[in-house]
Amino acid sequence: MEKLKIMFLCTGNSCRSQMAEGWARALKSDVLEAYSAGIETHGLNPNAVKVMSEAGVDITNQKSENITDLLHIDFDVVVTVCGHAHETCPVFPANARIVHVGFDDPPKLARELAEKGASEEEQLDAYRRVRDEIRAFVEQLPGNLEENPS
Numbered sequence: 001m002e003k004l005k006i007m008f009l010c011t012g013n014s015c016r017s018q019m020a021e022g023w024a025r026a027l028k029s030d031v032l033e034a035y036s037a038g039i040e041t042h043g044l045n046p047n048a049v050k051v052m053s054e055a056g057v058d059i060t061n062q063k064s065e066n067i068t069d070l071l072h073i074d075f076d077v078v079v080t081v082c083g084h085a086h087e088t089c090p091v092f093p094a095n096a097r098i099v100h101v102g103f104d105d106p107p108k109l110a111r112e113l114a115e116k117g118a119s120e121e122e123q124l125d126a127y128r129r130v131r132d133e134i135r136a137f138v139e140q141l142p143g144n145l146e147e148n149p150s
Helices: 016-028 047-056 083-090 106-115 120-139
Strands: 004-010 032-038 077-080 095-102
Touching: 016 032, 016 047, 016 120, 032 106, 047 120, 077 106, 106 120
Parallel strands: 004 032, 004 077, 077 095
Antiparallel strands: none
């Protein structure tokens, strides 16, 4: 059976899309060929690496990629995981289907918590919550793609 080629797209390919790629590789590598990219590249977020490691998934070898670097791949599905990426998603060749599943932005949540005096641990909890929400989404792949039309 041919694997479904899926790309998780976010603004900077530093956190949410990286977590989604990591979960897809860890949980669904038998049915998915997973990639992630960003409209821009912001580098791998160290807190994303930390909370994924806590959950037993190592994403340290993943790198922040720009979407233009992956346009040569014929994706079956592109999942936009943030509003900005969904709004600015380029047109993909072939039959790539765009599916939007938005997740909160952990760095933004952590910044807002820090401004209110939250501890580092409380800030990391924002990353953990989103990590777990992304895991729940990925666990249902590819079936839940039919439930989320673009």
